[in-house]
Amino acid sequence: MSLLMVPRVDLISVSKLPRWKLVNRNLPSPNSTTDRKPLQFFKQVRGSHVFFLSAVANRDRPNKGDTNVIISAMDGAGITLTCCIIINGDRLFSTPAQLFSEHYNIDFMPKITQYFYPAHFASKQFLCVVPGNRSVTNVSLTSSKCSDNVGDYVPVIYPQSVLGGLAICAKTAFEKGPVPERFVEWVEIQRLLGVDKILLFNLGVPEKLEQVFRFYHNLGILDIVPYELPGVIQGVPVRGLSLERQVKPQFSHDENLPVYECRERLAGYTYVAGIDLDEIILPHRNQGLKQFMEDYLKRFPDAAGFLFHVQFHVTSWGRHAHHDVFFLDYQRSTPPRWECEKYIYLPERTHLAHTHSFEAKPSFRSYSLSRDAAIIHHYRTCPLGWATCFPEIIIDKEMLRFSSVLQQKLKRVHKYLGWA
Structure with a gap:
């Protein structure tokens, strides 16, 4: 394009x-x-x-x-x-x-x-x-x-200018939404990685999750945009983003519009990551995402952003460590794969962003980084299109670096929300 x-x-x-x-x-x-x-x-x-x-x-x-x-x-x-x-x-x-x-x-x-x-x-x-x-x-x-x-x-x-800031475009939470406790874990891990802002679209989530949204919005890390799916499609009584409510090929457009919108609202941040609520970008070195970006921009000074390989932690394989924290428990995963790559980009160097790619401005380019640099950990059921849910399985314990401090943060949040 x-x-x-x-x-x-x-x-x-x-x-x-x-x-x-x-x-x-x-x-x-x-x-x-x-x-x-x-x-x-x-x-x-x-x-x-x-x-x-x-x-x-x-x-x-x-x-x-x-x-x-x-x-x-x-x-x-x-x-x-x-x-x-x-x-x-x-x-x-x-x-x-x-x-x-x-x-x-x-x-x-x-x-x-x-x-x-x-x-x-x-x-x-x-x-x-x-x-x-x-x-x-x-x-x-x-x-x-x-x-x-x-x-x-x-x-x-008018987008806010946040020099050196890192934001996440998290797309849309819909009627079934993420499990509230799991969403809290996800946000707290992002905060530990140095994320300043999360932009999320709300397509009618349950009240318990709304409560969590309000908590993080009041902290200043979460911005919520109310969302709906306009237009009547003949013969479709209810349209949505959950699997049973998807209308194809309309679903791809319903899901993609918030990605376009994110690009505009977050244009004032230095870095923007495009990931979902079940994905975590984790550098292999024990460092935050801002330091990671600074290091790799020195190596690739013409970069508009970086794409990352994905490890799928397939939840149908069952728990591994029997840990209280979901993202630390499911340690069985695939080796790094190219499917469903996601990214962190620099808005000032990027023309457009899509779900799995972005378009660099002239004189800049995108780079797919080695699996040894950083990995997206994606927690989900068997991905669409796989012939089997049982390819090669590895055990990945890198998320355990957050174990001690994360559990302390979760206890404080749960207590505030009245879950303790």
Whole structure:
């Protein structure tokens, strides 16, 4: 996929833009999926099956120095759209919406292309470029004229700049969610590895897990974005991300949109890891992830990021150490494998990120590191597509480096949550 080339346009004069006032109108809301309950978090483009979740401003890409507003959306129409942009709270600017990124099957083998694409609602990002360094406050998409109804707009998000910071894009927790106790273990291990922020999308998790989310949000390490799956698919009463609710090939798009969204919201961090709630990136040397990245950037100064091999700790093989901590107990794993590689990338050197890969900007590149550098430990049942769940098995005890300090941290958290 080539980088998007956006032509420069003349600077606009704010004084010449028409004044605009967003009002609350008592009009039928477009924010509905006809025969389902109204959407809570997405906005619907009036008269079409296009739904957009958010708008994030970026002054670095693709037009450096301009205000690039990137809108994450589900597109079930494929029509020409216009960006309606409010500047300084009361000036209207409109410009054609350009396709910035679109989810294809780039992470997967061609033989299973139809498993992932096309879909009823394609996960996409649209680009709205406002010339110059402007204070953009609200954005909408339209297929006709710009609305003055506040219900048709979303506020523009400006990412926080965290120099030297390390964040995780953890994708989505859904109705079954991770086991709350296991999620606590996972977060505490990430904190021990030096992670500053975890961004997670919430697709209706149970209350006990919500309680854990609130605890870590109050600590400042966890940001939660409410999520839903917009659009009606005929013959599908309930759509979701759990195995029994997946609609293929729609599932790949439903899962991928938060990855696009993460890239924008976490753009101000120095490092971003793309892993799930059952995965841990562990350097073989007993060091944190920031120090690891600094060391390997010295060896590969043109790196936009690094991809890691994966060891699958297949839970159906049973417990090994009978340890109280899940991630220390399942020590049986496969040897390092190339399937489902994940990564840590540098946003300032990266154009786009996907589930299993990322696209470097010109003059930078991605590197797949040796299995001797670091490994992703992935705890799950038998992976999809394996002919057998019993390939070669090894015993890996590297996670035990956290044993003493982790158990102390878990006791404190459990006590605070009232689990002790």
